[in-house]
Amino acid sequence: MGFLVATACGLVGNYLILRRMALVGDAISHSILPGIAVAFLLSGSRGSLPMFIGALVAGAVTTVLIEVIHKKSRVKQDAAIGIAFTSLFAVGVILISLFASKVDLDQECVLYGEIAFIPLESSVELAGLKLGPPSVVRMAVVTLVVALLVGLFYKELLVSSFDPALSFSLGINSTFVHYALMAMLSVVVVSAFEAVGAILVIAMLILPGATATLLSNRFPVMLGLTVLHAALSAVLGLHLGVWLNCSLAAAMVVAATFLFVLAWIFSPEEGLLSRVFKDRSGAVEPRCESAGSSE
Amino acid sequence: MADAPPLEIHDLTVAYHKKPVLWGVDLVVPPGKLVGIVGPNGAGKSTLIKAAMGLLPVSSGWVKVFGEPVAKNLRRVGYVPQRESVDWDFPVSVMDVVLMGRYGKLGLLKRPTKADHDTARECLDKVKMLPYANRQISNLSGGQQQRVFLARALAQESDLYLMDEPFSGVDAATESAIIALLHELRADGKTLLVVHHDLPTARNYFDMLLLLNMRVVAFGPTEEVFNYETLQKTYGGRLTILSEVAEAVRVKG
Numbered sequence: 001m002g003f004l005v006a007t008a009c010g011l012v013g014n015y016l017i018l019r020r021m022a023l024v025g026d027a028i029s030h031s032i033l034p035g036i037a038v039a040f041l042l043s044g045s046r047g048s049l050p051m052f053i054g055a056l057v058a059g060a061v062t063t064v065l066i067e068v069i070h071k072k073s074r075v076k077q078d079a080a081i082g083i084a085f086t087s088l089f090a091v092g093v094i095l096i097s098l099f100a101s102k103v104d105l106d107q108e109c110v111l112y113g114e115i116a117f118i119p120l121e122s123s124v125e126l127a128g129l130k131l132g133p134p135s136v137v138r139m140a141v142v143t144l145v146v147a148l149l150v151g152l153f154y155k156e157l158l159v160s161s162f163d164p165a166l167s168f169s170l171g172i173n174s175t176f177v178h179y180a181l182m183a184m185l186s187v188v189v190v191s192a193f194e195a196v197g198a199i200l201v202i203a204m205l206i207l208p209g210a211t212a213t214l215l216s217n218r219f220p221v222m223l224g225l226t227v228l229h230a231a232l233s234a235v236l237g238l239h240l241g242v243w244l245n246c247s248l249a250a251a252m253v254v255a256a257t258f259l260f261v262l263a264w265i266f267s268p269e270e271g272l273l274s275r276v277f278k279d280r281s282g283a284v285e286p287r288c289e290s291a292g293s294s295e
Numbered sequence: 296m297a298d299a300p301p302l303e304i305h306d307l308t309v310a311y312h313k314k315p316v317l318w319g320v321d322l323v324v325p326p327g328k329l330v331g332i333v334g335p336n337g338a339g340k341s342t343l344i345k346a347a348m349g350l351l352p353v354s355s356g357w358v359k360v361f362g363e364p365v366a367k368n369l370r371r372v373g374y375v376p377q378r379e380s381v382d383w384d385f386p387v388s389v390m391d392v393v394l395m396g397r398y399g400k401l402g403l404l405k406r407p408t409k410a411d412h413d414t415a416r417e418c419l420d421k422v423k424m425l426p427y428a429n430r431q432i433s434n435l436s437g438g439q440q441q442r443v444f445l446a447r448a449l450a451q452e453s454d455l456y457l458m459d460e461p462f463s464g465v466d467a468a469t470e471s472a473i474i475a476l477l478h479e480l481r482a483d484g485k486t487l488l489v490v491h492h493d494l495p496t497a498r499n500y501f502d503m504l505l506l507l508n509m510r511v512v513a514f515g516p517t518e519e520v521f522n523y524e525t526l527q528k529t530y531g532g533r534l535t536i537l538s539e540v541a542e543a544v545r546v547k548g
Contacts, residue, residue, distance in 0.1 A: 018382075018385060018386070020382075154406075155395075155398050155401070155406070155407075156398075158387070158391075158395070159395045159398055161385075162381060162382070162385050162387065162392075162395070163376065163380070163381045163395070165345075165348075165350055165374060165376045165380060166374060166376065166395060166396075166447070167398075168348070168349075168350055168369075169348055169350075169369055169372060169373070169374040169399070169451075170369070170395075170398050170399035170451075171369050171370065171399055172398065172399075213386065216386065217386045217431040217433065218386055218387075218388065218431075219386045219387055219391070222386055
């Protein structure tokens with residue numbers, strides 16, 4: 001489960017980092033709370049479909065809200081993100097404490113999640129096969145869909161992240177890609193946060209991608225490293241959590257951060273160690289070969 | 296249809312935050328010409344190119360490319376943005392960037408084929424960047440980055456090229472390489488609009504000049520438009536530039 005969460009989040013997170021939108025991931029992970037609360041109030045159930053729809057709508061509202069505040073006022077984008085997600089999150093908290101306090105939709109769980117309880121759920125059976133707890137199955141489907149979409153629309157995502165103007169001139173609508181990515185993000189976050197909570201989801205969005213960025217400057221390699229990082233932090237986190245007898249989700253994030261720091265120190269090109277080494281040997285970065293690139 | 300001009304702009308007005316940047320631009324660019332767009336800072340040179348691409352909302356007027364609204368004929372337009380407009384730390388190689396030029400010709404869900412790779416390689420060779428094909432783009436100099444952008448535009452195989460300051464911040468070798476390339480494209484019957492900020496060289500580089508300062512001050516063959524009167528109208532009373540203009544005109548005379 002931890003692996004699935006980390007993979008799905010990491011894949012989407014890669015694009016967020018490249019588009020310099022890591023904080024938007026943060027924002028959406030918080031602001032889906034009112035979406036879920038409203039979905040719960042309207043449908044009266046905690047089924048996954050209303051939750052997905054609620055999260056999608058909330059994700060879209062957040063994205064639009066950030067854009068509107070950013071474009072129609074003089075407020076800069078980072079401040080716009082701050083306004084959008086805190087206010088939506090607050091609305092979510094109010095909604096839950098007003099209307100849903102008697103039901104089991106507690107804020108602790110929303111904020112921190114608990115991955116260790118998942119094996120206690122009853123398994124889903126399909127055609128006589130035991131597939132595992134429902135949240136794992138759901139996460140597996142989401143992860144699969146995300147991996148599939150990233151594979152199929154690889155070039156559209158790449159070009160619209162790198163150069164929106166070019167992507168427009170190629171007939172690829174980057175606004176649409178942007179919203180599609182945000183929708184994907186919302187779905188991933190809502191299915192992941194049950195396990196790791198709304199706050200730790202952010203770590204899973206950013207850490208795998210950030211680690212991969214340090215280790216490679218080839219995008220396909222980065223995506224692969226993201227998955228590897230996800231797997232390693234899930235396994236390490238599990239062991240750490242069991243060993244310390246603490247929250248598994250937190251242990252996972254600590255493991256993921258540990259891997260990030262390792263990458264930071266030991267990365268072959270950009271790492272702290274190799275930089276020290278390069279400085280000693282007096283090597284100069286051969287950045288500009290043909291001179292005269294001054295403006 | 297075959298006779299439709301590559302680019303036709305009628306009464307184009309573009310405004311940022313209700314301040315007009317371009318006013319009633321009328322322009323018909325004939326085919327097979329290398330056109331330079333010159334004007335002072337803030338004259339709307341980049342804005343004109345972006346608006347022609349349909350990248351910016353226009354307040355009034357229309358743009359036609361080969362007789363059709365630009366949205367319908369985007370495939371025939373190659374756009375070279377300013378070098379600073381993208382993040383050069385992006386984790387892609389030179390080859391990846393040039394291949395992006397082929398994406399428009401590929402459909403959804405399709406990956407670049409061997410033929411696309413071959414085309415990309417040819418384009419890189421034309422700008423003498425083939426040895427750098429597998430380089431990560433952050434390890435390039437300004438001139439090299441610009442050549443990668445040009446190779447990508449070539450890979451689009453368009454008929455009309457809109458280039459935003461391709462000469463900005465490049466070394467002399469790259470500048471002459473780019474000019475040679477532009478002439479080659481023109482020889483192939485392509486039409487090129489190039490934003491340029493250096494007046495003295497503008498006269499030698501381009502067949503036609505568009506002098507722009509919010510409005511079209513003059514548009515025509517370089518030898519007809521490049522004179523003291525129109526340049527003064529374009530650049531107004533900016534003394535430093537005026538002396539440069541005077542110098543340029545004197546060299547011509």
